[in-house]
Amino acid sequence: AVERTLVLVKPDGVARGLSGEVIRRIETKGYRVVALQLTTATPELLAQHYAEHEGKPFYQPLVDFMLSGPVVALVAEGERVIEGFRSLAGATDPTAAAPGTIRGDLGRDWGLAVQQNIVHGSDSAESAAREIGLWFPAS
Ligand code: CMP
Secondary structure (H helix, E strand, O other): EEEEEEEEEOOHHOOOOOHHHHHHHHHHHOEEEEEEEEEEEOOOHHHOHHHHOOOOOOOOHHHHHHOOOOOEEEEEEEOOOOHHHHHOOOOOOOOOOOOOOHHHHOOOOOOOOOOOOOOOOOOOHHHHHHHHHHOOOOO
């Protein structure tokens, strides 16, 4: 089925000038970008976005990292795009992520308290609906 997923180019990706490369990979794959904005997160937004990670050791470093600079938030649309973008992104750990993926090609472990892994993608239809509502409340 045609789906929509929320993609974030995280502060490390934006700071390194990789937003265009991420969008290029999404579009080259054949998905369509149907909403796009450069924005800076807020603690309130991140508390909702990362609610499932609250209490984990990397939670506060993750929130601090996500507040460290602007992010590019976008909605991508296409057949099975939720799974498809996660394939494009690769494994969470950029050292383990396969070459050919965004994280495998462009990311590495910086030895920090949180994985700075360039992108986020929704992990299920439920997450996608929730996250698109958070980042694009008018949609
Ligand atoms: P993402 O899957 O988009 O959302 C949760 C984020 O937390 C994840 O990307 C990483 O940036 C980070 N993360 C997940 N697991 C760990 C971990 N074990 N150590 C550090 N950071 C993590």
